[in-house]
Amino acid sequence: MTPAHAQPVMEARGLVKRYGQVTALDGADFELLPGEVLAVIGDNGAGKSTLIKALTGAIVPDSGEIKLDGQVVHFRTPIDARRHGIETVYQDLAVAPALDIASNLFLGREQRRSGVLGTVFRMLDKPAMRRRAAQQMAELKIGLRSLTQAVENLSGGQRQGVAVARAAAWAEHMVIMDEPTAALGVKESGQVLDLIRRIRDRGLPVVLISHNMPHVFEVADRIHVQRLGRRVAVVKPDEHSMSEVVAVMTGALTIDASDQAVVVDQEAATAAGVRPTGKE
Amino acid sequence: MATTTAPPEPAAPADIPPPSLRQRLLSGSTLGPLAALIIACAFFSLRTDRFLTGGNFSLIIQQVMVVGTLAIGQTLIILTAGIDLSNGAIMALSSIVMTRLAVHSGVPPLLALLIGLAVATAFGLANGLLVTRVPLPPFIVTLGMLNIAFALTHIYSQEQTVTGVPSLLTALGNTFTLGDTDITYGSIVTIGLFLLFAYLLGQTAWGRHVYAVGNNPEAARLTGIPTNRVLVGVYATAGLVYGIAALLSVARTGVGDPQAGQTDNLDSITAVVLGGTSLFGGRGTVLGTLIGALIVGVIRNGLQLIGVASIYQTLITGILVILAVTIDQVSRRRSR
Ligand SMILES: Nc1ncnc2c1ncn2[C@@H]1O[C@H](COP(=O)(O)OP(=O)(O)O)[C@@H](O)[C@H]1O
Numbered sequence: 189m190t191p192a193h194a195q196p197v198m199e200a201r202g203l204v205k206r207y208g209q210v211t212a213l214d215g216a217d218f219e220l221l222p223g224e225v226l227a228v229i230g231d232n233g234a235g236k237s238t239l240i241k242a243l244t245g246a247i248v249p250d251s252g253e254i255k256l257d258g259q260v261v262h263f264r265t266p267i268d269a270r271r272h273g274i275e276t277v278y279q280d281l282a283v284a285p286a287l288d289i290a291s292n293l294f295l296g297r298e299q300r301r302s303g304v305l306g307t308v309f310r311m312l313d314k315p316a317m318r319r320r321a322a323q324q325m326a327e328l329k330i331g332l333r334s335l336t337q338a339v340e341n342l343s344g345g346q347r348q349g350v351a352v353a354r355a356a357a358w359a360e361h362m363v364i365m366d367e368p369t370a371a372l373g374v375k376e377s378g379q380v381l382d383l384i385r386r387i388r389d390r391g392l393p394v395v396l397i398s399h400n401m402p403h404v405f406e407v408a409d410r411i412h413v414q415r416l417g418r419r420v421a422v423v424k425p426d427e428h429s430m431s432e433v434v435a436v437m438t439g440a441l442t443i444d445a446s447d448q449a450v451v452v453d454q455e456a457a458t459a460a461g462v463r464p465t466g467k468e
Numbered sequence: 469m470a471t472t473t474a475p476p477e478p479a480a481p482a483d484i485p486p487p488s489l490r491q492r493l494l495s496g497s498t499l500g501p502l503a504a505l506i507i508a509c510a511f512f513s514l515r516t517d518r519f520l521t522g523g524n525f526s527l528i529i530q531q532v533m534v535v536g537t538l539a540i541g542q543t544l545i546i547l548t549a550g551i552d553l554s555n556g557a558i559m560a561l562s563s564i565v566m567t568r569l570a571v572h573s574g575v576p577p578l579l580a581l582l583i584g585l586a587v588a589t590a591f592g593l594a595n596g597l598l599v600t601r602v603p604l605p606p607f608i609v610t611l612g613m614l615n616i617a618f619a620l621t622h623i624y625s626q627e628q629t630v631t632g633v634p635s636l637l638t639a640l641g642n643t644f645t646l647g648d649t650d651i652t653y654g655s656i657v658t659i660g661l662f663l664l665f666a667y668l669l670g671q672t673a674w675g676r677h678v679y680a681v682g683n684n685p686e687a688a689r690l691t692g693i694p695t696n697r698v699l700v701g702v703y704a705t706a707g708l709v710y711g712i713a714a715l716l717s718v719a720r721t722g723v724g725d726p727q728a729g730q731t732d733n734l735d736s737i738t739a740v741v742l743g744g745t746s747l748f749g750g751r752g753t754v755l756g757t758l759i760g761a762l763i764v765g766v767i768r769n770g771l772q773l774i775g776v777a778s779i780y781q782t783l784i785t786g787i788l789v790i791l792a793v794t795i796d797q798v799s800r801r802r803s804r
C-alpha cells in the first residue's frame with residue numbers, strides 16, 4: 189500500500205536528550221510513513237516516552253533534527269506540534285473529568301456562535317459543538333448515549349475513546365498514542381485497536397507506543413524497536429516472530445542489514461523463546 | 469427512555485445510563501443547596517409570619533450583599549482549586565482608599581472610586597502573579613496578602629473611620645420601591661454580578677478554561693489552554709469584584725470602616741462551600757454560591773426573628789459547612 193520510498197510524514201535523526209547523568213535518548217532515529225500504524229516498543233527506560241515527547245514538543249532535544257514532510261521543524265511546546273496537525277493521546281489521557289464529552293473534545297478550541305452573540309458576548313456554540321462531537325463519535329463508532337455526560341462517569345474504555353476521538357478529530361498529520369491499552373480490559377483494548385485501524389483507514393498515520401506484544405502484532409504495519417535510547421531495529425510483524433522481536437528489545441538478537449535476526453546472546457535468546465535458526 | 473430528539477445514534481451499544489438524580493445531587497449541582505434553602509425558608513415561614521415578606525427578603529439580600537459579592541470572586545478562585553484568604557482585607561483597604569481619597573484628599577469622588585477599584589484589582593493581580601510565576605500555594609500567598617492589606621488599611625486610615633462620604637460612593641445604598649418593598653440598588657448590582665458570572669462561567673470559552681484549569685491543570689495545558697494566563701485573570705477579576713464589594717460595603721454603612729470585612733474571607737468560603745462548589749476545584753457554580761450565601765442569610769435572619777440567640781446561627785452554619793464538604797468528598801470518591 190505504501191510505496192517503499194514514500195516521503196516520511198515525520199523523520200528524526202540523531203536525537204539526544206540527557207537528564208543530568210541519564211541519557212534518555214542517545215542518538216535516536218525515527219521514521220513514520222504515510223498511512224501506516226507504527227508501533228514503538230522497548231523495555232522500561234528505553235526512551236520511548238522521551239522520544240515521543242521530543243517529537244511532540246513536550247521536551248526540546250539537546251541535539252538532533254526533526255523533519256515534518258521533509259521540512260525541519262523546531263517544536264518548543266505541545267501547542268507548536270498541534271498547530272502542525274500532530275495530536276497526542278497521553279498515557280494519562282489529559283481529559284478534564286468533570287467536564288462533559290463535547291466540552292472535552294473541544295477543550296482549548298471552543299467554537300463560538302456566529303454574529304454578535306459570538307463576537308460581543310463570546311457565547312459558546314454548544315449545539316454545534318455537540319453536533320460535531322456526536323458526528324465524530326459516530327464515525328469512530330464510539331457508542332455513547334449522551335455527549336453531556338461528564339467524562340468521569342464513563343468506563344475506562346469510553347474515556348480512552350473520548351481522548352482518541354479528540355485526537356482523531358483535530359489531527360491533520362498524525363496521531364500519537366502512548367500506551368492506550370495499558371489500563372484496559374480485553375474487550376476495551378480490542379475496541380481501541382479497532383479505533384486505531386479506523387483512524388489509519390481515514391488516511392492518518394498512527395504512532396502506537398505499547399508494551400503489549402499481541403496488540404502491537406495485531407495492528408502495526410511496522411515496529412520501531414527502541415533500546416538504550418536508540419532505535420535498534422525496524423521490523424515488519426509478518427517477517428519476524430513475537431519472540432524474536434522481544435529478543436531484539438532485550439538485546440539478545442540484532443537485526444542485520446538484510447533483515448535477518450542475528451543472535452548476540454544465545455542464552456538470553458533461548459530464554460526469550462527464540463528457536464535456533466542455524467544462522468549464527 | 470430518550471425524551472429528547474438526539475442525533476442519530478452510533479451503531480455500537482450504548483451502555484452508560486444518564487446520570488441518576490442521586491448522582492446529580494451528589495455531583496456538585498445546585499439542587500442540594502437549593503433544597504436546603506427551600507427547607508430553611510419553609511421552616512421559618514411556619515414558625516413566624518414575619519419571615520415570608522418582601523421587606524424581610526429585601527433585608528436578607530442586603531445583609532448578604534457584601535459577603536455574597538466577595539463570594540463571587542472566591543468562587544472563581546476555588547474553581548481553579550485555589551483559595552482566597554485576603555478578600556475581606558482587600559475589600560477593607562479598597563473602601564478606605566476610595567473614601568479617604570474623596571473625603572480627606574479632595575479627589576473627585578468618581579476618580580476616588582476608580583482608584584479604589586484599581587487598588588483591589590492590583591492586589592488580586594499580585595495574588596495571581598505570585599500563585600503562577602513563583603509559584604506559591606494560593607493559601608500562603610493570600611494569607612500573606614491578608615496581612616499586608618490589613619496592615620496597609622490600618623496604617624493609611626490611622627485607625628479612623630472615614631465619615632462624611634460623598635453621595636456618589638453611597639448611592640448604591642439608596643432604594644427604590646417595587647410593590648410595597650424597598651430594594652437597594654446595591655442588591656440589584658449584586659444579583660447582576662451573579663448573573664454576569666453565571667453567564668461567563670457557563671457560556672463562554674473562558675469559563676470552560678477556568679473549570680478545566682481547576683479540574684486537571686496538566687490536561688488543560690496540554691490542550692493548549694494558557695493556564696497561567698487563565699489563573700492570573702481569575703485572581704485579577706476576583707480583585708475587581710472585591711473592589712465592587714468595597715463600594716457596596718461603603719454604601720451599606722455610609723462610612724469607610726477600617727474594621728470592615730474581618731471575617732468575610734471565611735464567610736465567603738462558607739457561602740461557596742454551602743453552594744456546592746468543590747474545594748478541590750473544577751466543579752461548582754456561581755449561582756450555587758448565591759444560594760449558599762442566602763442559606764447563611766436566611767438562617768441568621770430566621771433565627772433572629774424567632775428569638776434564638778445569635779451564637780446558634782454560628783453553630784448551625786458550622787454544621788452545614790461540614791455537611792457540605794462531606795457530600796463533596798463522598799461524591800468525589802464515588803466518581804473515581
Ligand atoms: N524528566 C526526567 N528526568 C530525569 N530522568 C528522566 C526523565 N524522563 C525520563 N528519564 C529517564 O530517561 C530514561 C528513559 O525514560 P523514558 O523515555 O520514560 O523510557 P520509556 O518510556 O521507554 O520507559 C529513563 O532512564 C528515565 O529514568
Ligand SMILES: [Mg+2]
Pocket residue numbers: 236237
Ligand atoms: Mg513511558
